[in-house]
Amino acid sequence: MIGDYENGTLVLDGVPVGQIADAVGTPFYLYSGSEMTRAYGAYAKALQGLYVQICYAIKANSNVAIIRHFARQGAGMDVVSDGELQRCLAAGVSGEKIVFSGIGKTEPEVRQALQAGIHQINVESADELEMVAKTARDGGWTAPIALRVNPDVDAKTHAKITTGRSENKFGIDFTLAEDLYRHAGGLDGVRPVGFAVHIGSQLMDLAPYRAAYARLAELTRQVRATGGTVERLDLGGGIGIAYGDQAAPDLSVFADIIRQEIADLGCALTIEPGRSLVGRAGLLVSRVLYDKRGTSRRFLILDAAMNDLIRPAMYEARHRLVPVDQPQNGAATAAYDVVGPVCESGDTFAKGYDLTEPTPGDLYAFRDVGAYGAVMASEYNSRPLVPEVLVEGGEYSVIRRRPDLAERLAAESIPHWLVGAND
Numbered sequence: 001m002i003g004d005y006e007n008g009t010l011v012l013d014g015v016p017v018g019q020i021a022d023a024v025g026t027p028f029y030l031y032s033g034s035e036m037t038r039a040y041g042a043y044a045k046a047l048q049g050l051y052v053q054i055c056y057a058i059k060a061n062s063n064v065a066i067i068r069h070f071a072r073q074g075a076g077m078d079v080v081s082d083g084e085l086q087r088c089l090a091a092g093v094s095g096e097k098i099v100f101s102g103i104g105k106t107e108p109e110v111r112q113a114l115q116a117g118i119h120q121i122n123v124e125s126a127d128e129l130e131m132v133a134k135t136a137r138d139g140g141w142t143a144p145i146a147l148r149v150n151p152d153v154d155a156k157t158h159a160k161i162t163t164g165r166s167e168n169k170f171g172i173d174f175t176l177a178e179d180l181y182r183h184a185g186g187l188d189g190v191r192p193v194g195f196a197v198h199i200g201s202q203l204m205d206l207a208p209y210r211a212a213y214a215r216l217a218e219l220t221r222q223v224r225a226t227g228g229t230v231e232r233l234d235l236g237g238g239i240g241i242a243y244g245d246q247a248a249p250d251l252s253v254f255a256d257i258i259r260q261e262i263a264d265l266g267c268a269l270t271i272e273p274g275r276s277l278v279g280r281a282g283l284l285v286s287r288v289l290y291d292k293r294g295t296s297r298r299f300l301i302l303d304a305a306m307n308d309l310i311r312p313a314m315y316e317a318r319h320r321l322v323p324v325d326q327p328q329n330g331a332a333t334a335a336y337d338v339v340g341p342v343c344e345s346g347d348t349f350a351k352g353y354d355l356t357e358p359t360p361g362d363l364y365a366f367r368d369v370g371a372y373g374a375v376m377a378s379e380y381n382s383r384p385l386v387p388e389v390l391v392e393g394g395e396y397s398v399i400r401r402r403p404d405l406a407e408r409l410a411a412e413s414i415p416h417w418l419v420g421a422n423d
């Protein structure tokens, strides 16, 4: 786990979590720089000698400081919108280190990407290929494109984050990819450089990767057999992480799969991990509002809610909850339904969760929320987006402040026909 208890209180990268909570107010996301560095280093080490460029999939956590952290480790970036592209540029990442993924790119987005000198656009349909080619021609560019293929492999992960089955919206049908690639070769405005796959997120079983990579290799050989060139292969997202007690997949096994299925093709390789680079580095720190006793259940009501962390409601995800201040030995415990203040019964983080009986004001931290946490937050119930804080080497910095109500209201306006009389 990230953080250690020192003198009974949780300390992250040299800073007591309670000290940050007092300064910043709760709830807030807190990220450990050292853990992100460790996670990136684990990939770099496992993939050594395979000529793989790691492109951090910033949709997992797109704060500019987080992007900058990984850029300084040597990472490129994987983006899925112009907003994400602009975040990378703002973080000082140049276009040549950015891959543009996603199934619904718009023409203005593609133009922005080409303007930025994008390394590669991963194309997901025949229509999109024509649009990218035309946009590039109109601007006098040649777009380096890869075709994202759908290998029709079951990633055996949650249905909402599986992307590599033929019934999923993602990628070009495996059986259509070769023809489309050849067609792209004759199109002005694009330069087909290779293929990409991404079969899903939070994979705990690596066998689906082997199946997908084998299909990618087969496709590459077919294209080459008919005189085509395939310079690059993009191997998609990273491995799953341990949210509970089960062990995460082994990166050296993942690297072996790449070595066995892909390495001999001699392609430049890219991998786009998101979750596994930031997931474990993040805490969501929250204060206890109430210990509410019902007749059948007992509720721990926190000041964090589903709008801050949607994963439990969206994916049935379970995040461990730990007290920031260690309870006294022998303190009474009870089973709690851990909930937030939002007016939805779905605003439930855990059911029947064993905790030491808390006192209002106590601090708790949800673990492993660095990925798909803050980025999926909303302002539902007019709750402001919570701050994000980065901590490293005994220092912390607020990397996104809490917006005030005035600036949020400033974006809204009342039309003229609702102004005047009756006021």
Ligand SMILES: *Cc1c(COP(=O)(O)O)cnc(C)c1O
Pocket (backbone or CB within 6 Å): 057, 059, 060, 078, 101, 102, 198, 200, 201, 202, 236, 237, 238, 239, 272, 273, 274, 275, 276
């Ligand atoms: C989401 C996504 C990733 C990152 O997946 P993780 O499971 O977070 O590693 C990589 N590539 C593409 C195309 C994605 O959509």
